[in-house]
Amino acid sequence: MTSDTAEMTRVTEKDLIDFVTREARLLDDLRYDDWLALFAEDGFYWMPLEWQQTDPKLQPSLMYEDRLLLTVRVERLAGARTFSQKPKSRCQHLLQVPQVDEIDEAGNVFKTYTPFHYAETRGDECTFYAGWARHTLRLEEGRLKIVLKRVDLVNFDAAFGNIQLFM
Helix, strand or coil, rough: CCCCCCCCCCCCCCHHHHHHHHHHHHCCCCCCCHCCCCCCEEEEEEEEEECCCCCCCCCCCCEEEHHHHHHHHHHHCCCCCCCCHHHCCEEEEEEEECEEEEECCCCHHHHHHEEEEEEEEEEEEEEEEEEEEEEEHHHHHHEEEEEEEEECCCCCCCCCCCCCCCC
8 A cells, every 4th residue: 555545445465565664663663652643443352372273262361452442451551540551661673574464355264374583671671572464454435444363372381471562
């Protein structure tokens, strides 16, 4: 997509790759409201707890958040009384080039796979994660929207502290 305001009528591999990299940039820039706007109303952010987990509802997950829960987290991050964010957390995504797994224009389903390294820092603490992000997207009113963002961590079975931000 050539600009943030252009409407798409057809989705290309470049559009999908640009979408994934732009999403990571929004998170790195702490632009959470803009990031949240990338989600479909029925979209989910899922971080499984088990290798090759298939069901986020019947098996425990590190995170399985719908649009409402994501909105609450974004509002909490912006809150003046959020003491766990003093000083504020920051992050950086290092992505491999996203791979396009599916372009199904007839079904309005577009899927990507992106290996990543991610650093989250607050004060003098820095935590590193590595994993794979899978996006399931659809075209809504000329814009790609996230239906599901699945983040599988390499060390999914490790003990984690508080993951404050979004990978």
